[in-house]
Amino acid sequence: MGYILAFLAAAFFGLNGSVTKVMMESGLTALQVTQMRVLGAALLGGVVLMILSPHSFRIPKKQILPVVIMGIVGVAFLQATYALALNLLPVGIALLLEYTAVPMVAMVAFFFFKERVRRRIWVSIGFVMAGLAIVAQIWASTLNPLGVMWGFAAAVSLATYFLVGERQLETISPLALLFWTMATATIFWSFLSGWWNIPVGIFSQSVSLQGSLDGVTAPLWVLLVWNVALGSFLPYLLSLAALKRLSATAAGIAATSEVAFAFFFAWIWLLQTISGFQSVGAALVLAGIIIAQTARRSPVVVQADLALETGPIILPEREEDSLRDS
Numbered sequence: 001m002g003y004i005l006a007f008l009a010a011a012f013f014g015l016n017g018s019v020t021k022v023m024m025e026s027g028l029t030a031l032q033v034t035q036m037r038v039l040g041a042a043l044l045g046g047v048v049l050m051i052l053s054p055h056s057f058r059i060p061k062k063q064i065l066p067v068v069i070m071g072i073v074g075v076a077f078l079q080a081t082y083a084l085a086l087n088l089l090p091v092g093i094a095l096l097l098e099y100t101a102v103p104m105v106a107m108v109a110f111f112f113f114k115e116r117v118r119r120r121i122w123v124s125i126g127f128v129m130a131g132l133a134i135v136a137q138i139w140a141s142t143l144n145p146l147g148v149m150w151g152f153a154a155a156v157s158l159a160t161y162f163l164v165g166e167r168q169l170e171t172i173s174p175l176a177l178l179f180w181t182m183a184t185a186t187i188f189w190s191f192l193s194g195w196w197n198i199p200v201g202i203f204s205q206s207v208s209l210q211g212s213l214d215g216v217t218a219p220l221w222v223l224l225v226w227n228v229a230l231g232s233f234l235p236y237l238l239s240l241a242a243l244k245r246l247s248a249t250a251a252g253i254a255a256t257s258e259v260a261f262a263f264f265f266a267w268i269w270l271l272q273t274i275s276g277f278q279s280v281g282a283a284l285v286l287a288g289i290i291i292a293q294t295a296r297r298s299p300v301v302v303q304a305d306l307a308l309e310t311g312p313i314i315l316p317e318r319e320e321d322s323l324r325d326s
Contacts, residue, residue, distance in 0.1 A: 001245055002242045002244070002245025002246035002250070002251070003242070003246065003250075003254055005238050005239070005241045005242035005245070006238075006239060006242035006246060006250075006251050006254035006255060006257075007254055007257055008235070008238050009235040009236070009238035009239040009242065009255070010235070010254065010255055010256075010257040010258040010261055011235075011257075011258075011261045012230060012231060012234060012235035012238070013231070013235045013258045013261070013262075013305035014095075014257075014258045014259070014260070014261025014262040014263075014264070014265055014305075015231065015261065015262075015265045016226075016227060016230075016231030016232065016235075016305060017086060017091040017092075017094070017095055017262045017265070017266065017305070018091055018262075018265050018266050018269050018270055019223055019226050019227050019231055020033060020037075020083060020086055020227060020231075021086050021091055021266075021270060022207070022209055022210055022223060022270075023220070023223050023224070023227065024083065024086065024087055025210065026207040026208075026220055026223075027199070027202060027207075027220075028198065028202075028220075029193075029194065030080060030083035030084045030086070030087055031080055031083070031189060031192065031193040031194060032193050032194060032195055032197075032198055033083055033227070034076075034079040034080045034083050034185075034189060034193065035186070035189045035190065035193035035195050036195075036224060036227075036228070037079060037227055037228060037232060038075060038076070038079060038182045038185040038186045038189065039182075039186045040224075040227070040228030040229070040232070040233075041178070041182045041228060041232045041233055041236075042179060042182035042183040042185075042186050044228065044229065044233045045175060045178045045179035045182060045233070046179050046183075048175065048237075049175050049176060049179050052175070053173065053175070053176075056172075056173045056175065056176040057176060057179070059171075059172050059176065059180065060171060063168055063171065063172065066164050066167070066168055067168060067172075067177070067180050067181060067184065068184050069160075069164060070160075070161055070164050070165055070168070070177075070181050070184075071180065071181040071182070071183070071184025071185045071188065072184060072185065072188050073157055073160045073161070074157055074158065074160050074161025074162075074164065074165065074181065075161065075181045075182060075184070075185040076184070076185035076188045076189055077153070077157040078098075078154055078157035078158055078161065079185065080189070081150045081151075081153040081154040081157060082094065082095075082098055082150075082151075082154040082305075084147075084150040085097065085098070085147050085148075085150035085151040085153075085154055087147070088144040088146055088147030088150065089143060089144060089147035089148070089151060090266060090272040090274065091262050091263070091265070091266035091270065091272060092259060092262045092263030092266055092272070092274070092282070093135060093143065093151070093274070093282075094147070094150075094151050094154075095258065095259050095262045095305070096132075096135065096151075096259050096282060096285055096286070097132075097148065097151025097152055097154065097155060098151060098154040098155050098158055099155070099256065099258075099259055099285075099289050100128055100132070100152070100155045100285070100289070101154075101155040101156070101157075101158035101159040101162065102256075102289045102292045102293055103121065103124050103125050103128055103288065103289065103292035103295075104155060104156070104159040105159045105162045105163060105292075105296075106121045106124070106292050106295045106296050107121065107125070108159065108163060109163070109296060113163075115296065117295050117296055118294070118295045118296075120291050120294065120295050121291075121292060121295040123288075123291055124288040124289070124291040124292035124295060125288065125292075126288070127284045127285065127287050127288030127291065128284070128285050128288035128289065128292075130281075130284055131280075131281040131282065131283070131284030131285035131286075131287075131288060132281065132285055133281070134277060134278060134280060134281025134284065135274070135278050135281035135282055135285065136148060136281075137277075137278065161181075165177065165181075178236065202220060203219065203220045203221040203224060204219055204220075204221065205219065205220055206218060206219055206220075207219075207220050207223070209269075210269075210270060211269050211270040211271045211272075212268060212269055212270075212271055213269060231305075232305075235305070239251070239255065242254070252293045253290050253293050253294070256286060256289050256290055256293065258305060259282075259286055259289075260286070263282065
């Protein structure tokens with residue numbers, strides 16, 4: 001059941017890349033889509049948190065600044081750079097570049113935080129670098145360079161979120177962290193996204209779903225609801241449910257299937273394809289990411305689409321002692 005839930009979450013996240021792509025090609029900018037997505041996720045997270053655990057809204061004062069940094073760098077920048085990459089690259093490749101955050105985290109943990117990291121990280125990096133060179137076909141420059149830059153910028157933002165976030169989760173619940181970081185990102189982009197330039201009534205207009213569904217239309221508000229509720233919040237809850245049944249490493253490896261799902265849905269829906277040779281490169285990158293997920297001694301679960309992760313639950317000292325005694 002844990003694996004079923006994890007793969008369902010990855011499938012919803014993977015499909016959402018195509019939904020976002022259609023929204024941006026229907027008249028909305030990358031920043032406007034980002035603004036609405038983080039706002040919707042914050043509202044849903046706040047409602048669920050109010051119902052399930054209202055006391056969890058409170059966070060220690062010393063953690064306010066790290067949470068704000070996570071909200072701006074790890075969520076606001078991440079969602080914007082990923083959306084900008086989607087504008088210029090195939091969905092699967094944009095997500096593949098973003099997931100290179102996983103080996104980045106392991107390397108930073110090794111060099112800067114002096115964590116014990118298994119030697120397999122070097123194998124992981126070799127796979128990722130070779131695979132990216134093949135996917136990008138650097139000898140022919142088939143990918144948009146600006147799109148590749150935005151993809152790597154998304155990876156850096158995601159890595160920042162992981163490195164800061166795993167320390168905050170020792171005293172903040174994952175759902176509360178989701179709410180506060182999404183709320184911070186909402187406030188940040190409210191001044192810069194240009195939401196006030198969105199044409200009145202655009203959400204009631206029917207837009208083409210493009211690709212293999214070019215003859216099918218749907219109101220833009222339907223795509224927005226999907227993006228927020230079924231493309232963001234639902235898969236997050238599914239991933240949390242999976243974590244109750246799987247180890248962090250197992251759940252993290254299952255989450256990397258999001259890349260494969262993104263390629264698949266973009267292929268059958270948006271008719272985006274990559275060559276057989278590029279498929280080999282994508283497989284190498286994915287293998288490197290999976291190896292990197294197992295390289296850290298205390299691995300975290302990766303959900304790149306919303307920059308979500310969770311670490312081990314740390315009990316207060318007295319509670320831990322009482323449990324040990326019992």
